[in-house]
Structure formats: structure tokens, C-alpha cells
Amino acid sequence: MAGAPQTLFDKVWRAHEVRPESADSPAVLYIDLHLIHEVTSPQAFTVLRERGLSVRRPERTLATMDHSTPTLTAQVFGGAPIALEAARRQVRELEANCAEFGVELLGLTHSERGIVHIIGPELGLTQPGKTIVCGDSHTSTHGAVGALAFGIGTTEVGHVLATQCLLQRKPRTLAVNLSGELRAGVTAKDLILAIIGRLGVSGGTGHVIEYRGDTIRALDMDERMTVCNMSIEAGARAGMIAPDETTYRYLEGRPRAPRGEAWERALEAWRALPTDALARFDREVELDAAAVEPMITYGTNPGMVIPIGGAIPQRCGDAAFTQALAYMGLAPGEPIRDRPVNVVFLGSCTNARLSDLRSAARLLRGRRIAPGLRMLVVPGSQQVKRQAEAEGLDRVFLEAGAEWRESGCSMCLGMNGDVVGRGEYAVSTSNRNFEGRQGSGARTLLASPLTAAACAVRGRVTDPRELM
Amino acid sequence: MPIEPFTILTSRTVVLPGANIDTDQIIPARFLTTTTRAGLGEHLFADWRYLPDGTPRSDFVLNRPEAHGCRILVAGGNFGCGSSREHAPWALADYGFRAVISTELADIFRSNCLKNGLLPVIVDEPTSAWLIEHPGAQVTLDVLAGTLTLPRGAAVPFALEAFARHCLLRGLDELDYLLERRNEIEAFERRA
Numbered sequence: 001m002a003g004a005p006q007t008l009f010d011k012v013w014r015a016h017e018v019r020p021e022s023a024d025s026p027a028v029l030y031i032d033l034h035l036i037h038e039v040t041s042p043q044a045f046t047v048l049r050e051r052g053l054s055v056r057r058p059e060r061t062l063a064t065m066d067h068s069t070p071t072l073t074a075q076v077f078g079g080a081p082i083a084l085e086a087a088r089r090q091v092r093e094l095e096a097n098c099a100e101f102g103v104e105l106l107g108l109t110h111s112e113r114g115i116v117h118i119i120g121p122e123l124g125l126t127q128p129g130k131t132i133v134c135g136d137s138h139t140s141t142h143g144a145v146g147a148l149a150f151g152i153g154t155t156e157v158g159h160v161l162a163t164q165c166l167l168q169r170k171p172r173t174l175a176v177n178l179s180g181e182l183r184a185g186v187t188a189k190d191l192i193l194a195i196i197g198r199l200g201v202s203g204g205t206g207h208v209i210e211y212r213g214d215t216i217r218a219l220d221m222d223e224r225m226t227v228c229n230m231s232i233e234a235g236a237r238a239g240m241i242a243p244d245e246t247t248y249r250y251l252e253g254r255p256r257a258p259r260g261e262a263w264e265r266a267l268e269a270w271r272a273l274p275t276d277a278l279a280r281f282d283r284e285v286e287l288d289a290a291a292v293e294p295m296i297t298y299g300t301n302p303g304m305v306i307p308i309g310g311a312i313p314q315r316c317g318d319a320a321f322t323q324a325l326a327y328m329g330l331a332p333g334e335p336i337r338d339r340p341v342n343v344v345f346l347g348s349c350t351n352a353r354l355s356d357l358r359s360a361a362r363l364l365r366g367r368r369i370a371p372g373l374r375m376l377v378v379p380g381s382q383q384v385k386r387q388a389e390a391e392g393l394d395r396v397f398l399e400a401g402a403e404w405r406e407s408g409c410s411m412c413l414g415m416n417g418d419v420v421g422r423g424e425y426a427v428s429t430s431n432r433n434f435e436g437r438q439g440s441g442a443r444t445l446l447a448s449p450l451t452a453a454a455c456a457v458r459g460r461v462t463d464p465r466e467l468m
Numbered sequence: 469m470p471i472e473p474f475t476i477l478t479s480r481t482v483v484l485p486g487a488n489i490d491t492d493q494i495i496p497a498r499f500l501t502t503t504t505r506a507g508l509g510e511h512l513f514a515d516w517r518y519l520p521d522g523t524p525r526s527d528f529v530l531n532r533p534e535a536h537g538c539r540i541l542v543a544g545g546n547f548g549c550g551s552s553r554e555h556a557p558w559a560l561a562d563y564g565f566r567a568v569i570s571t572e573l574a575d576i577f578r579s580n581c582l583k584n585g586l587l588p589v590i591v592d593e594p595t596s597a598w599l600i601e602h603p604g605a606q607v608t609l610d611v612l613a614g615t616l617t618l619p620r621g622a623a624v625p626f627a628l629e630a631f632a633r634h635c636l637l638r639g640l641d642e643l644d645y646l647l648e649r650r651n652e653i654e655a656f657e658r659r660a
Contacts, residue, residue: 018656019649025631028649030656040553042503047643056653068501086501093503137552137576153554153580155642163646165653169629171575201488202546202572235549237575301488301549320486320544413497413551422520434492434550436515 005276007173008242009208012148012273016131018165026167032130033060034160035116036103038094039067039415040135044158045097053162055101060164062125063098064106065091066115067136068415071378071405077109084417101161114381114407117141117349121225122383124254128243128270133160138349138431139238140231144224145251146243146273148208151232171237172282174207178215180290185465187359188223189351189429189448191215192230193295193305198287201303204236207283210275211241215289221250222355229350230431233302242274294463297433297446298336300324304433308451308463311335327435328443329423337461341445342424344375344456345438346402348412351429351449352380357388360453361396363467368401370459375402376418378410402456414439427455471585473639476610477566479539482529483603489543490550491577495559497551508555509562530563534604542599543570548577557584567609569616571596582632583642589616589626611636 006014013029021027034057036044041063048054055061068087074080082088091108098105106113112123117138120126128146133139135157142149152166159166176195182188209231216224224241231239248267251257258266293307304324306312314332315321325331330339346352346360357379369375377397379385385407388394394404411418412430414437420426422441429452433444445461454464499511517528524531541560547570548556557580560568567587578588587609591599598618599605608617611633615623628636635642 018652023630024634025645026629028646028652030653030660039500043505043554046504051643053647084501090501090503135552135554137550151552151576153552153557153576153583155554155580155583159643159646162643163649163653164657165646165649167631167642167646201549202574205546205572205575232550235546235574301490303488320488323486413492415497415500432490432492432550434490436496437492440496440515440520 005279007275007279008210008240008273009173012129021170026169029166029168031133031160031164033125033132035120035134036063037067037116038065038090040154041157042093043154044161047158048161055103055161056164058102061103063103064113064116065094065108067409069408070416071408071410071418073406076406087416111382115349115409118380122381124251124257129273137232138229141225141229141349143228143238143240145247148238150237172207174204174209175281175284176209176211177286178213178289180215180288182289185468186292186294187448187450188219188226190292190295191289192227194292196234196302197305199234201301202235204234207236209236209239216241222353226350233431243270294451296336298330300327300433300435339461341427341455341459343420343426344452345411345426345428346449346452347378347410348430350431354384354387356449357393360449361393363450363453364400365396367457369456373456373459375456376411377402378405379407381407411438427452471639474585474587474611474636478608480604480606481540481542482535482538483542483600485544485600487544488546488549491548491553491556492550494556500555505558508559512559512563539564539566541565541568543568545571547573549574552576554580557581557586561586591624591626595624
């Protein structure tokens with residue numbers, strides 16, 4: 001029906017329907033930007049090769065390497081071989097595939113390389129109203145600018161490479177309405193952890209979330225990306241935030257954002273994207289952001305989360321809950337505060353942008369990390385690394401006793417050899433505390449960069465407000 | 469990629485009852501360094517299935533003799549959550565599973581299953597509870613009828629969209645369908 005009020009999601013979806021869905025077939029959805037990386041693309045290129053297909057729109061495709069790449073400078077730039085043979089093979093294979101199929105690659109030593117979800121926005125490729133996919137579930141990050149962005153499997157990577165399209169059932173919409181100002185010491189990470197705690201890890205399944213309200217309007221782009229990044233941890237494939245002046249200020253002048261007249265035309269189109277006043281969502285949830293405390297997870301999924309001053313809950317007769325606590329070596333009723341910590345990881349597509357590093361560095365400046373604790377700081381991109389170094393943040397981390405690395409996914413998923421030891425506790429700014437995620441037997445506590453820095457200083461789970 | 473058509477499957481079940489089993493459990497990240505699809509079944513549920521030294525854990529369900537030959541996995545709710553890695557259905561299929569039954573499957577995992585001839589079956593709580601309480605039950609999945617038949621003959625319907633059913637029954641590759649839309653895609657690109 002023409003003129004009917006629409007949500008942000010509806011507008012982006014409809015503008016990309018090559019063919020709308022019907023009872024018999026899913027929609028054919030056009031994809032504006034396809035980001036690829038070394039881990040989930042090799043088998044897709046193999047299919048193209050076997051079937052004699054080419055990449056339909058190489059100019060809409062950008063490749064980088066982040067998941068299995070080393071973070072030690074010698075292995076990235078110094079000519080030392082990549083320690084892991086399998087990672088070396090994946091890097092070489094992506095180089096060969098990109099060369100063969102004419103896809104632009106920001107390779108291992110490229111100055112614009114980084115975690116795929118950090119560099120898209122950083123380059124200005126991530127834009128409002130676009131459809132963006134990548135063979136990675138944290139593609140939801142790009143929704144922070146008002147794009148429809150979601151993770152896909154490798155078979156679908158092949159579909160997009162070959163046809164620039166995907167077959168999709170239209171998801172339902174879920175509005176998460178947030179009001180109130182975040183308290184001092186409470187960050188966007190705490191906000192999204194509180195939202196996941198409220199929705200549960202499957203509360204968003206089948207839905208696209210739109211984060212709305214004055215709390216969201218007050219967040220900068222880095223913070224909005226942290227929120228959208230973890231939408232998948234509530235089961236939602238995508239999270240979106242309507243573009244506004246904050247978005248436009250962030251994008252203007254970025255290397256691959258439109259310029260001149262094209263910028264003006266783009267702005268005009270983007271201003272029409274926000275959800276119409278009378279548009280209906282399939283579901284709505286409210287949350288008082290002013291009541292959110294610094295949050296930390298205690299279990300083996302991101303929904304197992306409590307305020308840092310809280311106690312681990314009891315859930316009688318829930319075998320999965322009992323198994324999770326046994327894995328974590330924690331007991332119901334115990335406070336999480338003051339639990340000893342072995343490792344602190346500051347990094348990942350959730351929290352490795354410049355503002356995240358600044359936030360942790362502010363707390364670490366003039367302090368040392370606890371004796372025996374290991375802290376790994378992995379910037380989200382080479383550009384973030386250079387900016388941080390220009391501000392002297394690397395000195396702050398190094399003088400505090402932390403390790404300062406080249407960019408990549410690193411210890412978030414431990415594919416590249418940056419792992420947490422068996423039985424060790426890691427306070428991590430990443431997005432998943434699944435069993436073994438950061439290494440076999442590793443125990444992950446998810447928290448904000450500020451909380452992670454406080455935990456590093458004390459060597460124990462610490463409320464960052466005690467050190468501010 | 470050729471996919472084996474899926475019409476009717478009768479098999480005993482293997483049960484993993486816990487909720488929220490994520491794809492990092494199904495296939496840990498350290499096995500994602502492969503550049504092919506083959507051979508991942510060996511690493512399916514690796515951290516639950518093997519001790520740190522690589523010996524099989526006798527208490528894990530897939531290591532029990534009765535699990536041998538089972539082609540249907542019954543899992544707790546929100547199975548397959550987390551990472552989009554298609555290595556998860558590849559590992560399940562390579563191990564020998566052809567269907568996963570749960571009250572809820574994560575979106576990306578479910579989509580990935582359908583691309584690999586692995587049937588995702590969503591059932592109601594009572595059916596799931598019965599299946600979880602009766603590991604090894606012999607059940608039949610009928611894709612055309614859209615039914616799960618329990619041992620005493622009760623047929624429980626499960627939802628499957630028409631397109632997915634069509635592709636499964638004929639072993640069709642969705643890529644062929646998309647490639648056939650070439651004219652529509654070109655028309656879209658011209659007007660965009």
C-alpha cells in the first residue's frame with residue numbers, strides 16, 4: 001500500500017527487492033556491499049571455479065584478512081613466516097582467489113587492513129540504506145549507520161559472489177526502545193549486555209532489531225556499532241539505528257563515502273530512511289538505560305549476565321545452567337566481584353575502535369597491571385593502531401605492562417594462536433563467552449573496555465567506578 | 469554443489485538436551501582453518517567428544533555404541549546459535565546426520581542447514597520433551613508430508629516453507645534458481 005508508514009528496516013528491504021517474497025518462494029534481495037575474509041570464503045570461490053562462474057560485481061566486493069591472521073609484528077611485517085601453517089594457507093588462498101576473480105583485497109600488510117566490521121565504517125563504505133553482508137555473524141555491526149547488514153554462510157557467500165543477490169524470507173521487526181542517560185562508568189557495552197540479558201540469547205530470533213530512543217541518539221558512532229554488533233547474541237541477525245546528524249558527521253570526508261554533489265544526493269536519500277511516526281513493529285521492548293550498571297557475564301552465553309556488583313543467580317533443575325557454572329568454576333549465590341582474573345583481552349569488532357582504546361587507557365594511565373596477569377591489546381584496524389600511537393596510547397598500555405599488537409580478531413576466537421589457557425579466567429571486551437571460545441577450557445567474562453582495564457589493574461573482577 | 473534429495477528418513481535419534489548449544493561447540497574455531505568442506509565430521513563437538521589428549525570421552529553421547537548409525541540429532545532449544553560458520557552443518561552432515569530436531573534453531577544455522585541437505589525440524593515443547601526423554605527412539609521424517617512420526621505412530625506436523633521443501637525433495641541447489649533470475653537482476657541494476 002503506497003504511503004503506508006514504514007520502519008527503517010521496511011524501507012531498506014523494499015528498496016532492494018529484485019523480486020518480493022511469495023507463498024512459494026523467498027525474496028530475491030539485492031546486496032550493495034559484500035565483505036569477505038579468509039576463513040568463510042575459500043569454499044565459495046571453489047564453487048565458482050567448479051561451475052565456471054565469475055564474480056558478478058567485483059566493485060561491490062571487498063576482501064580483507066582478520067580471523068586467522070597473526071598479531072605479532074614480525075609475522076605481519078617483519079618477514080617472519082606466519083606461525084600457523086593452516087593460517088598461512090588461508091591467507092595465500094585468499095590472495096590467489098582475489099587475484100583470479102578481480103576482487104580488491106586489503107591484504108596482510110595493507111595500511112587499511114583490519115577487522116572486517118571495523119574497516120567498513122572506517123573507510124566510509126558502510127552507508128545508510130545499504131544492504132551489507134559478510135560470512136560472519138557480527139556483520140550486524142554495520143547496522144549502526146542505518147544499513148541492513150547481516151551474517152551469511154559460505155554457500156550464500158557464493159550466491160552473492162555469483163549473482164549479487166540472496167534468497168531471503170522477510171524477518172519480523174523488533175523495536176528496542178531505550179530512554180535515559182547512561183551513568184558515569186556505564187558504556188555502550190554495558191547497555192547491550194543489559195539488553196541481551198533482558199531479551200535472552202534467542203529473544204531476537206527471526207527478527208531485525210531497531211534500537212531507538214534518546215539513549216541511542218546520544219551515543220556516538222563507535223558506541224552505536226558496539227550495540228549493533230551484539231544483536232546476533234540476542235539471536236537477531238541484524239540490528240539497525242536510524243541515521244542522523246551524528247551518522248552524517250561520522251561519514252563525511254571518509255575515503256569511500258560519496259563526495260560533492262553525490263554526497264548531497266546521498267544525504268537527501270538518507271534523511272528519508274528513519275522509521276515513520278506511525279509505523280508498527282511486530283514487537284516492542286522498553287529498557288531504562290539510566291538504571292543500567294556496569295555489566296559482566298558469569299556463564300557460557302552472553303545472556304548469562306549480571307551487574308558487576310551482583311551475585312550469580314540460582315536456577316534449580318536447569319542442567320544447562322548447572323553445566324555452564326561447572327565449566328566456569330563458579331557457584332550460584334556467589335558475588336562475581338573480586339574473582340581472580342588471569343588474562344585481560346582488549347580487542348574485537350565489539351570494542352577495538354579508537355574510543356574503546358582511549359577509554360581503557362584513561363583508566364590505565366600511570367598504573368600497572370596486576371603481577372602475573374597478561375593483558376593483550378589488539379586494535380581493530382591498522383588505522384586505529386596508527387591513531388592510537390599518534391595519541392601515545394600504545395605507551396600507556398606498554399608502560400602498564402600490556403602487550404600491544406597488530407590488528408585482527410585475535411583472542412576473540414583464538415584462531416590465530418592468541419588463546420587463553422585451560423581453566424584460566426579472561427575478562428574480555430569481545431562478544432562471546434561460549435565454552436572454549438578463547439581457547440579449549442578457557443573461561444570468559446565479557447565486559448566493557450573500562451571494566452576490563454579496572455580488572456587488569458586489580459587482577460580481580462573490579463567495578464571500574466572504584467578506580468575512576 | 470550436488471545435494472542428495474531428501475524424501476523420507478527413518479532413523480534412531482541421538483539426544484543433546486541442553487539449550488543454546490552454539491556453533492563453537494559444534495565445531496571449535498581452531499578447525500576453521502580448512503579451505504575445503506570435507507572431513508569436518510571427525511571434529512564435530514570436538515571439545516565435548518575428546519579429552520585434551522585426543523582420546524574419546526566415553527561419557528559423551530556420540531561415543532556410545534548406540535549412537536552408531538543414528539542420522540537424526542535431537543537438540544535443546546536455540547541450537548546452532550552464535551557464529552555463522554557453515555562448518556557447523558558441514559561437520560554434522562559429514563558425521564552422518566541428515567536432520568536436526570529442536571524447539572528452535574538459530575536463524576543463520578537453519579539457513580545453512582538447508583543449503584546442505586540437512587533437514588531443520590521445529591517441533592512443539594511436548595514433542596521435544598518426549599524425544600529428549602526417549603533417546604534412541606526410531607522416528608520417521610517425511611519431507612513431502614511435513615511430518616515427524618514417533619514410534620507409536622503419532623504423526624506430528626512440522627513447518628517447512630514451500631521453497632525449502634521443493635529444493636530438499638529434488639536436491640536442488642538454490643544457486644541455480646538465482647542464476648535463472650539473471651534478467652530480473654539486470655533490470656533491477658538498471659533502475660537502481
